[in-house]
Amino acid sequence: AQTVTQSQPEMSVQEAETVTLSCTYDTSESDYYLFWYKQPPSRQMILVIRQEAYKQQNATENRFSVNFQKAAKSFSLKISDSQLGDAAMYFCALGSQGNLIFGKGTKLSVKP
C-alpha cells in the first residue's frame, strides 16, 4: 500500500521569512512522481511543484523548492520570502500509474 504522511497539521511563518513543510511517503513502485498542491480558501487545488522520482535534482519553481531524499522517502517543500497569499492548505501527493494519494495536509498561516 502507498502512504503519504504530513506530520505538521499547522504551521506559521512571518511574512518574508522561509518555512519548510514536511512530507514522507512509502511506495513499492519504482516509477512515481511527487507533488505539492496548494488549496487556498477558494478551495481550488493548485499544483505548486512536481518532482520525478528518477531525477536526483530537486525541483524549483520561483520561491518554492523541494528537498527530495529518495532513500529516506522524504519530500519537503520550502517556501522562501513568504507572502500573505501563500496562506493555504498544502497537500503532499504521491502519483503512480493509476493513482494519486494525498497526505492529510498542512495549514499554513502567514503573519504580516
Next chain:
Amino acid sequence: EAQVTQNPRYLITVTGKKLTVTCSQNMNHEYMSWYRQDPGLGLRQIYYSMNVEVTDKGDVPEGYKVSRKEKRNFPLILESPSPNQTSLYFCASRGTGGLIYGYTFGSGTRLTVV
C-alpha cells in the same frame, strides 16, 4: 480553456434521495478520478477510471457509484445518500502520459446531506 467542470458547486439534499454530481473534462484525458475531502483526513480517492468503460475502486468507494460511458464524462452517483457523505468532492483528470504534469482538478462540489 482546458478545464475540469463539476456541477453543482453546492448541493444540499435529504437522506436517501438519489443524486448525481457531474464531471466533464475537455482535454481528452484518459484518466479520471473522484476524491472526497474531509477535515483532518485530506483527500481520499473514491473511484477512478483509466479509460471508457474501465473503472475501479479507490480507498472509500462504499455508498458511491460511477460510470464512464464517454471519455469526457465521469459522473458520481449517490443512490441513497447518508449524512456521513457530507463532504467536499473533487473530480480530477490527467492524460495517459501526463503524470508528470499532475492532475487537473475541478472546482469542487460541497455536498450536505441532512
